[in-house]
Amino acid sequence: MTPPRFRFPWRSSRQLASEVDEELQYHLDAVAEELIRSGVPPEEAQRRAIADFGDLEGTRRVCLNHDRAGERRIRWSDRISDAWRDLRLLTRSLARQPLVAATAVGTLALGVGAATALWTITRAILLNPLPLKNAHELVILRMEDKASQVNLYPSFRRVDSWSKTVRGLTGIETIGRRTGVLSSESGAEVVQLRRITERFFDFAGAPPLLGRGFTAADRIQGSPKVAMLSYAYWNRTFGGDHGVIGKIVRINDVPHEIVGVTPPVFDRDIGALRPSALWEPLPAAAAGEAGLPIGRLKPGITPALLTEELQRVDAGIVEPAAPSGKWIPAASSARALMSEGSAAILYPLLGAVALLLTIASANVAHILLGRATARRAETALRSALGASRRRLLFSGLAEALLVGAGGALLGLGLARVMLALLIHYRPPALRGLVAVQLDGWAMVTALGTGVFGAMLGGVLIAARSGRAAPWALLRSVRTSTGREANRLRFGLVVLETALSLTLLFGAGLLARTMLRLQREDTGVVAEEVVAIQLHFPEWRLPNAPAKRDFADRLQAQLRAMPGVSGVSLASGVPPQTGIMFGALEIEGRVLGDGAPSFFANSSVSPSYFAVAGLPLLRGPGFGPESADSGRSVTIINREFARQFWPNESPIGKRLRIAGDKWMEIVGVAADVPALGLAEPRGQLMLYHPIDYDRSAAMIVVRTSVPLATLGPAVRAVVGGLDREIPIVSMATVRALLDESVSTERFGFILIALFAGAAVVLSASGLFGVLSHAVAQRTQEIGIRVALGADPASVRWLVLRTGLVPVGVGIAIGVGLSWASSRLLSSLVFGVSPRDGITLAAAAGLFLSVAMVASYLPASRATRVPAMIALRAE
Amino acid sequence: MTLRALDLPAGSVDVLLLKALSWNPMHGYGISRWLKAESSGAFGLEDAALYQGLHRLERQGWVTSEWGASETNRRAKFYSITPQGKRQLREASAAWRAYASALFKVLDASGAKA
Numbered sequence: 001m002t003p004p005r006f007r008f009p010w011r012s013s014r015q016l017a018s019e020v021d022e023e024l025q026y027h028l029d030a031v032a033e034e035l036i037r038s039g040v041p042p043e044e045a046q047r048r049a050i051a052d053f054g055d056l057e058g059t060r061r062v063c064l065n066h067d068r069a070g071e072r073r074i075r076w077s078d079r080i081s082d083a084w085r086d087l088r089l090l091t092r093s094l095a096r097q098p099l100v101a102a103t104a105v106g107t108l109a110l111g112v113g114a115a116t117a118l119w120t121i122t123r124a125i126l127l128n129p130l131p132l133k134n135a136h137e138l139v140i141l142r143m144e145d146k147a148s149q150v151n152l153y154p155s156f157r158r159v160d161s162w163s164k165t166v167r168g169l170t171g172i173e174t175i176g177r178r179t180g181v182l183s184s185e186s187g188a189e190v191v192q193l194r195r196i197t198e199r200f201f202d203f204a205g206a207p208p209l210l211g212r213g214f215t216a217a218d219r220i221q222g223s224p225k226v227a228m229l230s231y232a233y234w235n236r237t238f239g240g241d242h243g244v245i246g247k248i249v250r251i252n253d254v255p256h257e258i259v260g261v262t263p264p265v266f267d268r269d270i271g272a273l274r275p276s277a278l279w280e281p282l283p284a285a286a287a288g289e290a291g292l293p294i295g296r297l298k299p300g301i302t303p304a305l306l307t308e309e310l311q312r313v314d315a316g317i318v319e320p321a322a323p324s325g326k327w328i329p330a331a332s333s334a335r336a337l338m339s340e341g342s343a344a345i346l347y348p349l350l351g352a353v354a355l356l357l358t359i360a361s362a363n364v365a366h367i368l369l370g371r372a373t374a375r376r377a378e379t380a381l382r383s384a385l386g387a388s389r390r391r392l393l394f395s396g397l398a399e400a401l402l403v404g405a406g407g408a409l410l411g412l413g414l415a416r417v418m419l420a421l422l423i424h425y426r427p428p429a430l431r432g433l434v435a436v437q438l439d440g441w442a443m444v445t446a447l448g449t450g451v452f453g454a455m456l457g458g459v460l461i462a463a464r465s466g467r468a469a470p471w472a473l474l475r476s477v478r479t480s481t482g483r484e485a486n487r488l489r490f491g492l493v494v495l496e497t498a499l500s501l502t503l504l505f506g507a508g509l510l511a512r513t514m515l516r517l518q519r520e521d522t523g524v525v526a527e528e529v530v531a532i533q534l535h536f537p538e539w540r541l542p543n544a545p546a547k548r549d550f551a552d553r554l555q556a557q558l559r560a561m562p563g564v565s566g567v568s569l570a571s572g573v574p575p576q577t578g579i580m581f582g583a584l585e586i587e588g589r590v591l592g593d594g595a596p597s598f599f600a601n602s603s604v605s606p607s608y609f610a611v612a613g614l615p616l617l618r619g620p621g622f623g624p625e626s627a628d629s630g631r632s633v634t635i636i637n638r639e640f641a642r643q644f645w646p647n648e649s650p651i652g653k654r655l656r657i658a659g660d661k662w663m664e665i666v667g668v669a670a671d672v673p674a675l676g677l678a679e680p681r682g683q684l685m686l687y688h689p690i691d692y693d694r695s696a697a698m699i700v701v702r703t704s705v706p707l708a709t710l711g712p713a714v715r716a717v718v719g720g721l722d723r724e725i726p727i728v729s730m731a732t733v734r735a736l737l738d739e740s741v742s743t744e745r746f747g748f749i750l751i752a753l754f755a756g757a758a759v760v761l762s763a764s765g766l767f768g769v770l771s772h773a774v775a776q777r778t779q780e781i782g783i784r785v786a787l788g789a790d791p792a793s794v795r796w797l798v799l800r801t802g803l804v805p806v807g808v809g810i811a812i813g814v815g816l817s818w819a820s821s822r823l824l825s826s827l828v829f830g831v832s833p834r835d836g837i838t839l840a841a842a843a844g845l846f847l848s849v850a851m852v853a854s855y856l857p858a859s860r861a862t863r864v865p866a867m868i869a870l871r872a873e
Numbered sequence: 874m875t876l877r878a879l880d881l882p883a884g885s886v887d888v889l890l891l892k893a894l895s896w897n898p899m900h901g902y903g904i905s906r907w908l909k910a911e912s913s914g915a916f917g918l919e920d921a922a923l924y925q926g927l928h929r930l931e932r933q934g935w936v937t938s939e940w941g942a943s944e945t946n947r948r949a950k951f952y953s954i955t956p957q958g959k960r961q962l963r964e965a966s967a968a969w970r971a972y973a974s975a976l977f978k979v980l981d982a983s984g985a986k987a
Contacts, residue, residue, distance in 0.1 A: 019940075019950070020928075022948070022950075023900075023901060023924070023949075023950045024924065026900070026901075026902065026943070026947060026948075026949050026950070027900075027901050027902045027905070027920065027924070029947075030902040030943075030945075031902070031920075052920070053919075053920045053921055054919040054920055054921030054922065055921045056921065058921065059921040059924050059925050062925045062928065062929075063924055063925060063927075063928040066925075066928035066929050066931065066932040067928060067931075067932070069932055070931060070932040
């Protein structure tokens with residue numbers, strides 16, 4: 001280390017210039033004097049001195065330049081060595097209080113970690129553009145029913161006529177889909193297939209990762225069967241093997257040659273289309289089917305403009321098999337649609353994390369303020385000794401920077417862990433979240449939030465030290481600055497209280513939502529009903545009798561299993577029943593335009609209601625002969641009966657959907673959450689007698705045996721009957737219902753964790769402030785006690801000190817909660833996002849935590865012995 | 874014969890200035906006079922170059938300056954050599970000596986051998 005230098009203070013540019021002038025003038029005078037001494041007349045001497053010197057002006061300039069550069073370097077090296085010295089001092093002083101330092105850094109790291117992890121996810125899912133050519137031009141087209149808010153895929157035929165007439169697009173490509181059975185030695189597996197034309201990858205601007213895409217020849221009937229693997233499936237099943245091209249997979253018992261692997265960008269929802277395992281060429285003759293059309297906008301055309309044009313063009317299209325209802329075409333930006341579900345969960349979480357970060361930051365500010373107060377005498381001394389304001393300011397900020405950097409570093413580590421956990425427990429809405437990693441931006445985020453978080457404290461200290469009068473600080477401990485510090489601390493308590501309350505309120509709303517959902521009447525005995533989804537491949541069970549035979553034999557075997565009290569068949573159970581569209585007609589009534597046209601439906605065998613424990617409120621229900629008589633009978637749900645036959649029995653009445661066959665109502669069943677717990681209540685539902693002419697069926701088993709035990713046994717039974725029949729899924733209705741709200745639960749758990757952390761941080765902040773206040777007022781309290789104040793009044797004195805800022809904070813927090821409630825509205829249902837009871841409960845909870853945090857310092861104050869307090873000074 | 878400052882080999886000004894300062898701190902005018910006396914006027918180093926050189930050396934950290942009182946009791950800027958400057962002087966003089974002796978060796982050579 002270089003020894004301390006003593007030198008003149010920093011010199012200004014003007015000073016430097018005058019020094020150069022003075023130096024040169026001295027030289028000229030000395031030369032002139034010498035000349036005069038040798039007999040030259042004074043004026044002549046001066047002239048010659050200047051002439052002999054050479055380029056005087058140039059020398060002046062050069063010297064000044066050198067001096068300025070030198071001065072600049074000195075300034076920088078001074079600054080750096082000062083900063084370095086301060087930092088070393090600070091590090092040493094922080095190291096002397098390891099617990100304080102660790103608390104500050106740890107608190108900050110908590111906020112930084114959470115913020116970095118969530119921001120990384122948000123950026124990956126919501127903000128990153130799709131890695132497709134001109135992704136902003138891509139739009140997803142659909143048919144939309146305004147009344148039911150349901151979207152449908154348009155048929156290929158319709159899309160074809162759009163692509164001929166619509167002028168706002170440069171092209172349209174449609175993705176079809178199909179369910180297939182992939183068989184291998186390890187058994188049969190049901191997979192989704194996306195079906196595309198030979199133009200798709202060019203159109204999207206994302207070439208196949210491996211091998212080739214499809215050709216026009218691939219789509220012609222009778223050509224050799226080919227398929228592409230999705231990136232995820234290729235990795236999962238083939239371990240990312242590059243030698244996969246040319247291998248054969250059996251789809252629906254037909255060998256397909258693998259010709260390529262699709263790029264990873266397509267392993268996500270595209271509109272309502274879930275990611276698929278395999279891709280195949282769209283058969284040229286698929287015109288009647290429906291698919292998901294993706295369009296490319298012409299420059300200057302917006303999705304809204306295109307929607308207008310589509311609706312104009314579409315008015316003339318009449319389709320023979322179109323579902324009735326008011327279906328109108330609409331277009332939305334692909335980018336927005338692909339992240340729609342994620343936004344609903346990510347934005348509230350980001351908001352929550354911002355609050356947590358601010359609270360953590362306020363807590364760090366508490367700690368830094370505490371240290372600054374402890375250092376007050378030192379600061380005063382330095383200031384009195386002439387330390388510049390800038391230098392003192394730097395000391396305050398440097399500590400914050402040090403804590404911030406520590407917090408950022410630790411936070412980055414924490415973010416890694418949190419990110420891994422978030423990805424592991426990701427809800428379906430964040431399905432796209434697979435390969436997200438901490439990157440350079442995450443580091444910038446961590447550093448930024450860390451420094452930002454610590455700076456709140458740094459800035460407060462700096463602002464204070466700027467105003468501090470050294471004499472006041474040196475003279476006494478109880479001064480205006482002491483009080484000012486307390487004001488700052490209480491300000492921080494107000495801030496923390498307000499933000500914590502907002503988080504608590506959010507957590508409370510979500511908790512009430514979850515509770516409501518948990519208690520929701522599910523109609524069926526959700527815990528005991530196991531739904532086994534089977535797929536009936538055409539090539540194994542070619543017709544209805546074969547399927548029926550298989551189903552009957554399977555049911556008989558399952559019925560004989562121990563712990564199984566009933567077996568039945570259904571096309572779907574809550575929350576995965578089917579849906580149907582078409583205007584409702586009731587015999588003998590005119591429903592008009594307001595007729596409902598969107599229904600949940602399920603085809604069930606007669607025993608379904610008994611097996612599922614679903615009460616049949618009225619009517620005989622289906623008999624054994626119902627299935628054979630076609631769809632001429634139906635069972636409606638209670639809501640249906642309530643809306644259309646409020647004062648009479650609907651049994652025996654007839655209704656039909658979309659002009660189809662008339663169906664006689666033979667029963668009224670209790671309501672079920674047919675489409676999921678998160679869907680609005682009051683869904684109309686229809687049950688039909690099961691027919692066997694379908695490729696999928698659900699075996700509904702009522703059992704008291706846990707699924708872990710039942711599962712393998714069921715697999716053995718199905719495999720024993722036919723090992724080419726795949727089991728798609730097996731789960732209790734409870735598990736299915738839980739899964740239908742997993743996004744909401746995910747949000748709830750995270751926000752509850754954030755709120756918990758926020759309350760702990762705020763309470764510890766409050767505790768610290770009150771402890772400090774009690775310590776400061778020891779003398780005053782001692783005098784009160786000496787004068788006969790009873791403990792209760794002393795305790796109240798301290799409690800009051802804490803409750804005032806908490807009260808103010810709660811008042812602000814209520815307003816903040818109200819204002820931010822809209823952010824949560826997508827995750828909250830069954831409860832108003834501005835629920836007063838929840839808000840009151842959150843405020844009450846926070847208040848009681850605050851009381852506990854205040855009680856300790858308060859009771860300590862009552863134990864202050866009078867004499868000691870008086871001597872404390 | 875009078876050599877003009879510009880005719881001095883590059884880098885020699887620095888070494889002359891450092892040498893001048895190697896005993897005592899001096900002001901610019903003092904250095905100028907010392908150089909004239911020492912070289913018997915052979916080095917007609919222009920004062921302009923001298924001052925530019927001094928400021929350059931200061932920037933390089935080889936000399937430092939301080940204001941003090943001159944012989945005539947006027948405020949004058951005195952330069953003194955720093956430890957780095959001394960080191961530089963040592964190295965530069967060695968190099969110049971080697972250069973000069975090599976040069977003389979060549980100049981004193983007695984005709985090329987056939």
